[in-house]
Amino acid sequence: MxxxxxxxxxxxxxxxxxxxxxxxxxxxxxxxxxxxxxxxxxxxxxxxxxxxxxxxxxxxxxxxxxxxxxxxxxxxxxxxxxxxxxxxxxxxxxxxxxLGRFAEELLPVIDNLERAIQAADPENEIVKPILEGVEMTHKSFVDTIAKFGLKEINPEGEAFNPEFHQAMSIQESPDHESNTVMFVMQKGYELNGRVIRPAMVMVAK
Structure with missing residues (x-):
């Protein structure tokens, strides 16, 4: 090679x-x-x-x-x-x-006007004009305070309700059912649903 x-x-x-x-x-x-x-x-x-x-x-x-x-x-x-x-x-x-306190102070005025109306003799011509004036004053007074929610409690003939009524006495009565208000001694009042004075009543036994 x-x-x-x-x-x-x-x-x-x-x-x-x-x-x-x-x-x-x-x-x-x-x-x-x-x-x-x-x-x-x-x-x-x-x-x-x-x-x-x-x-x-x-x-x-x-x-x-x-x-x-x-x-x-x-x-x-x-x-x-x-x-x-x-x-x-x-x-x-x-x-x-x-108006609760104010309304409470007005209640005696209403009571006195009502007592004056009840005590007056409507048949006496001398007293009649005075009585009409007192009645008009009472109506005007009650209507005015009613506008602010004051309402009277006058439960004669109704069932006794301790929330609205104060029993001053209890008596037997054949003409009334038991626990019924026989007589209202003094009207009560409520202001917008709240009792500011209960009605003083006589209750049937």
Whole structure:
């Protein structure tokens, strides 16, 4: 074999050796790249999981805060509504019963006018004009106070009611059922549904 052929063969062997080394290097490089990529992805995934957990915790905290604020708003609205209702009731009560003390002072005046009417002789021509004047005064007086909610309690013939009547005496009576008001000694009065003076009565036994 000539020197020239030997040289060609040597070159071919060297070429094959170089190609084989390059192939091995590529394979080794590929495995190393895979391992490196896998190891480099793990910290990145951990960071994402941690951020997601933080966001979820922040979301839960925000939702709890919103719920607390909604509950506080509802409680505040309920308190305002209750306060408004109580205020309206107090104003209504004050308006209804503001005249209570004044009305109590007027009751003796009504009693005296009624006594004067009962004591007068309607057949006496001298007394008759005076009696008519007293009756007109009494009617005008009663009508005026009735506009402000004052109402008389005159329960003769009705069943005795301790909420509106005060029993001054109890007597047997064949003409009345038991526990019936036989006679009213003094009329009672109520102001807008509240008794300011019970009627003084005689009750059948």
């Amino acid at each position: 000539s020197n020239e052929e030997n040289k060609v063969k040597e070159e071919e062997l060297q070429q094959e050796t170089v190609e084989q080394e390059e192939t091995e290097a590529e394979v080794v490089g590929s495995d190393a790249d895979v391992e490196w990529n896998e190891s480099s992805d793990e910290p990145e995934q951990d960071d994402q999981d941690a951020k997601i957990a933080q966001l979820e915790a922040a979301l839960l905290a925000s939702e709890a805060k919103v719920k607390d604020q909604q509950d506080a708003v509802l409680r505040s609205k309920a308190e305002v509504e209750n306060m408004r209702r109580r205020t309206e009731q107090e104003i209504d009560k004050a308006r209804k019963y503001a």
